Amino acid sequence: MPRKQFDLIVFDWDGTLMDSTSTIVKCIQGACRDLGLPIPRDEAASHVIGLGLFEAMQAVMPNVDPAIYPRMVERYRYHFLSKDHELVLFDGVREMLAELVQEGYFLAVATGKSRVGLNRALNAVGLLSLFDATRCADETFSKPHPAMLQELTRELGQDMKRTVMIGDTSHDLLMASNAGAAGIAVQYGAHPVAQLDACMPLYSAASVHQLHGWLSVNA
Structure with a gap:
């Protein structure tokens, strides 16, 4: 069955997948x-x-x-x-990612972490092989510059219009907007809800469970 809106789902790391x-x-x-x-x-x-x-x-x-x-x-x-x-994934993240992989989505990470830091974190939680591509701030321009999403879509041969960026900060949502991708906010991370809402995300999730449910139905 063809996917509804997106082929590539890009996640921020800290405050979105990792409770940090x-x-x-x-x-x-x-x-x-x-x-x-x-x-x-x-x-x-x-x-x-x-x-x-x-x-x-x-x-x-x-x-x-x-x-x-x-x-x-x-x-x-x-x-x-x-x-x-000591850091752990938010409850429900592992199950959400596993389902998205099973459904055939391309998954990526775009993060302000360094390459060494992201690899260490991915390895620590056993997700190093789950993502199709990752991009870190010491490899390209920092958010909200669109470069991370531009590079990820090129690397994976994907269309920006069928790409969504999911993050807990306005930096993530502005990067999505600057790149021409969709943006989804999560409300349980670093930036207050009003600041996220000002970026007009496609959807705003109060929990990983809500995000997972929305992606299952709409992505």
């Missing part, structure tokens, strides 16, 4: 604390999730000496590496 938002916020705050910088509030730290790591540090602390950013990145990685083995 609060850990990332704490690691950003820890990096700032280590360097004697002002500690960003939770809302400010969570807003930059999804950007490339260097871009995230610039966004969360825009008024410091640019020479500080590489040190912020180093301290962030130090904190994150001590925590990432």
